Amino acid sequence: IEPQASMPDIFLWLMSGAKRLGYTRIPASSVLFSHNEAAKGPLSGVFSTFTLVNPDDETGFDLGGVVRCALWFGREDEADHWWQYQQSHLSLTVYAESYENQIISAPGSGKWTQKGILMTRPAFSDADGRLALEKEAFTAPYGWNFAGDWIVEPDPSVQYEADAGHSQFNEEVFEVQVRIPGGTWIQAPANPWQDVRGDPATTRDEITCPQGWAWADVWTYDLQRAVDGEGWEYTVQSGFMSWSPQEKLYHLVRRRRWVRERRLRERIIKDTQSSEGWEYAPLFNLQFHAIERKIDLVRRRRWRRPMTATREGLPPTPTLSVKSGDGKDAITQYACPRMYVVSKSQHVYQLRAHLYQARDLEAGDKSGFSDPYAVVCFYNATQQTEKLSATLCPTWDQTLIFDNVKLADPLPHTNQNPPQAVVEIYDWDARGAPEFLGRVFCSPTVIDPSQGYEPVGLKWFKLEKGNIRQGELLASFELFLKDNAELPEMPPTRGSNYMVPFKVRPVLQKTRVEVICWGLRNMSTYELQSVSRPTIEFECGGQRIVSAKMTNLQANPNFDKPHLTFDVQNPRSLFYLLHLSIVELDQEGPAATSIVEHISSTLRQHSASTSSLQHRQDKAPPDSLEAFGLTDPNGFASTSSNGGSASSSTLQHHY
Known part of the structure; x- marks a missing residue:
C-alpha cells in the first residue's frame, strides 16, 4: 500500500469535558500497516510517546501533555492481523455502563433520595447526566453477550487526588469577603471559602493533612501574585473572573489565597472508596471525589455489566440499544459502551x-x-x-x-x-x-x-x-x-x-582557570545609552571572579588588572568539562547596575595540562604571551545585545 498525498493526518486530542487541553498531529503514513516491512509505517501498532501541544499557548513553550499509545491504520479486513499478532498481549473488555444518581434530602441529615430541586439528572444516566440509562433497558448488540450481572465498580480516576505522583504539594483555599457600596468588608454569607474556580470548598481550619504526609509550614496568604499588601484581589461581583490588585469604590467582592505546603513522608496504598462505591460532589456539574465532605449535596456510583464476544478475533464494534417508554411512546436510543484494553502481563x-x-x-x-x-x-x-x-x-x-x-x-x-x-x-x-x-x-x-x-x-x-x-x-x-x-x-x-x-x-580534580581580561572594543549604545563604566564577571562551577571596573571606556578601553585566576573542581574528562559564563555589567550610577551582555564558552578548546604548558613556556620568547601561558587575546568575541561587538580575552586553565 502506498499512501496518497490526499490521505488526511490523524489528530489526537486530550479532552476534559468539552475543553481541549492538548493535541498532536500524526501523519497517516507513519502508522499505515503493510505486510511488507519496508512499506509499513515505523509507528504502526507500536506503543510510542506522543507530545501534545497546548492549543491556548501562544509562546509555544507550554507542554499540553504526553500520551503513550499504539496507533494502527489499515484495511478493515486486516484488523484481525493487527489484534492477534501485534497486540496479542492485550485483551479487549467491554462494559455496559450506567450511573445511579442521588441528592441529599437535607444538609447534615445523612439521608439520600432521588427527588428534589437539585435532582437535575435521571435516576440512572450516563456520566454526563444527559441520557437516561435504566439498567433493565439495555440490550446486547450483535456479536456480543452479557456475562454476569450488574456490579458496582467505581471509576479508578476518582481515587487520584490533585497530589497524586507528587512528593511536595501546596494545599490552597480562597477566603472570600463581600460588602455593600460604601460599607465595610465582611465574610461572604454564602460561600466564605472557595476553590480557584469559585466553587464551595472546605474551610481552611478543617483541611487536614492526609495519611503519609506531614505539614512543612503554617497557613500563609499568598503574596506572589498580583495582589495588594495583604494578599487581597478585588472584583465587581461574584462570578466575574477579572480580578484587580487595587481596591476601588465599585469593588464589592474580594478574595485572597491561603497556601500551606505538605511533604510526602511515606507512600501509602489505600482504598479511598466507600464500601458502596459512591462518589460525592457539591453539585452534579462539579468535580466528583471519593471522600464525602460537609459541602457535598449530590452523589453517584457507577454500575457496570461485562460483555463477551461470541467469536474469536477482533469482534465488531458494539452499539448498545436502550429502550424507554411503553407502547407508542417507546423510544430506542443508542449508546456506545466503554471499551477497555487490558494487558495480560504487568x-x-x-x-x-x-x-x-x-x-x-x-x-x-x-x-x-x-x-x-x-x-x-x-x-x-x-x-x-x-x-x-x-x-x-x-x-x-x-x-x-x-x-x-x-x-x-x-x-x-x-x-x-x-x-x-x-x-x-x-x-x-x-x-x-x-x-x-x-x-x-x-x-x-x-x-x-x-x-x-x-x-x-x-x-x-x-x-x-x-x-x-x-x-x-x-x-x-x-x-x-x-x-x-x-x-x-x-x-x-x-x-x-x-x-x-x-x-x-565523573571524576573531579582541582582546576585553575586563568583569564587575561584585556578590555572591550567596538561597544555601541545599550538601551540608547553609552556604556561608560563596564566590568566583567566570570563564573564556572559555582565559583566567580569579577574584573576591575573601568573608569571611562571611551578614554581607556583596557582593564587595569587584566590577570585573573580562580580554582574550580572540574571533571577530569574533557567530555564533561564545565562552561565558563561571562557577564558584562555596566554601572550607571551609585547603585544601578545593568546587564549589557552575557555569553558562555566551553573550556575544552582552552584546556592544557601543566606539563605541556611548562614545555611551551620554555620554548617561547621571553616577551611573548606564550611565556605567560597565554594565547591570542582575540581568542573569543561575541555579539552583544546592543548590536556591537564585545571583545573578551582568551582564558587558559591548567590541570
Whole structure:
C-alpha cells in the first residue's frame, strides 16, 4: 500500500469535558500497516510517546501533555492481523455502563433520595447526566453477550487526588469577603471559602493533612501574585473572573489565597472508596471525589455489566440499544459502551534519574544568571531537584528515584521502546511563576538486575525551548526490572537527597582557570545609552571572579588588572568539562547596575595540562604571551545585545 498525498493526518486530542487541553498531529503514513516491512509505517501498532501541544499557548513553550499509545491504520479486513499478532498481549473488555444518581434530602441529615430541586439528572444516566440509562433497558448488540450481572465498580480516576505522583504539594483555599457600596468588608454569607474556580470548598481550619504526609509550614496568604499588601484581589461581583490588585469604590467582592505546603513522608496504598462505591460532589456539574465532605449535596456510583464476544478475533464494534417508554411512546436510543484494553502481563520497575549538571542555560534574572531547578516527569509521577542560586551551569549531583512503576508492556516491548522521561528546567523567582528554560525527552536504559548490572554513563542531552536549542543536560536514566529481583544498592545520600553514584559521576580534580581580561572594543549604545563604566564577571562551577571596573571606556578601553585566576573542581574528562559564563555589567550610577551582555564558552578548546604548558613556556620568547601561558587575546568575541561587538580575552586553565 502506498499512501496518497490526499490521505488526511490523524489528530489526537486530550479532552476534559468539552475543553481541549492538548493535541498532536500524526501523519497517516507513519502508522499505515503493510505486510511488507519496508512499506509499513515505523509507528504502526507500536506503543510510542506522543507530545501534545497546548492549543491556548501562544509562546509555544507550554507542554499540553504526553500520551503513550499504539496507533494502527489499515484495511478493515486486516484488523484481525493487527489484534492477534501485534497486540496479542492485550485483551479487549467491554462494559455496559450506567450511573445511579442521588441528592441529599437535607444538609447534615445523612439521608439520600432521588427527588428534589437539585435532582437535575435521571435516576440512572450516563456520566454526563444527559441520557437516561435504566439498567433493565439495555440490550446486547450483535456479536456480543452479557456475562454476569450488574456490579458496582467505581471509576479508578476518582481515587487520584490533585497530589497524586507528587512528593511536595501546596494545599490552597480562597477566603472570600463581600460588602455593600460604601460599607465595610465582611465574610461572604454564602460561600466564605472557595476553590480557584469559585466553587464551595472546605474551610481552611478543617483541611487536614492526609495519611503519609506531614505539614512543612503554617497557613500563609499568598503574596506572589498580583495582589495588594495583604494578599487581597478585588472584583465587581461574584462570578466575574477579572480580578484587580487595587481596591476601588465599585469593588464589592474580594478574595485572597491561603497556601500551606505538605511533604510526602511515606507512600501509602489505600482504598479511598466507600464500601458502596459512591462518589460525592457539591453539585452534579462539579468535580466528583471519593471522600464525602460537609459541602457535598449530590452523589453517584457507577454500575457496570461485562460483555463477551461470541467469536474469536477482533469482534465488531458494539452499539448498545436502550429502550424507554411503553407502547407508542417507546423510544430506542443508542449508546456506545466503554471499551477497555487490558494487558495480560504487568511488570514493576524502578527508574533512577541521575541528574548531574547542566550548562549554557538561559539567563532568567536581571543579574545575568538563573536560579535553576529540574523537574522530571515519568509515567504518572513527578519529582524535582533542589534549587541552585545564581548560576548558568548548575551542578545538582542528585538522583531522583521513581519506585514501583507498573508497566503493562511485555518485556521485549519495554526493552526496545521504554517510556520516555521528560525533564524540564525552570528558573525560580521570588515573585511570580517560575520561568521555563528548556525541555528534553530522555529514553531510559532498561536493566534486568538478574542478568548483571553495568552502570550507565552520563551523556549530554540537548535542551530545547520551543524550536530553539538552549543549553545541555548531563544525565543518565536507568530503568530496573523489579519483579522479584534484588536491585543494586541505593546511591549515597547528601542530607535528604540521593547523590549520583560514584560509578556514574565523573571524576573531579582541582582546576585553575586563568583569564587575561584585556578590555572591550567596538561597544555601541545599550538601551540608547553609552556604556561608560563596564566590568566583567566570570563564573564556572559555582565559583566567580569579577574584573576591575573601568573608569571611562571611551578614554581607556583596557582593564587595569587584566590577570585573573580562580580554582574550580572540574571533571577530569574533557567530555564533561564545565562552561565558563561571562557577564558584562555596566554601572550607571551609585547603585544601578545593568546587564549589557552575557555569553558562555566551553573550556575544552582552552584546556592544557601543566606539563605541556611548562614545555611551551620554555620554548617561547621571553616577551611573548606564550611565556605567560597565554594565547591570542582575540581568542573569543561575541555579539552583544546592543548590536556591537564585545571583545573578551582568551582564558587558559591548567590541570
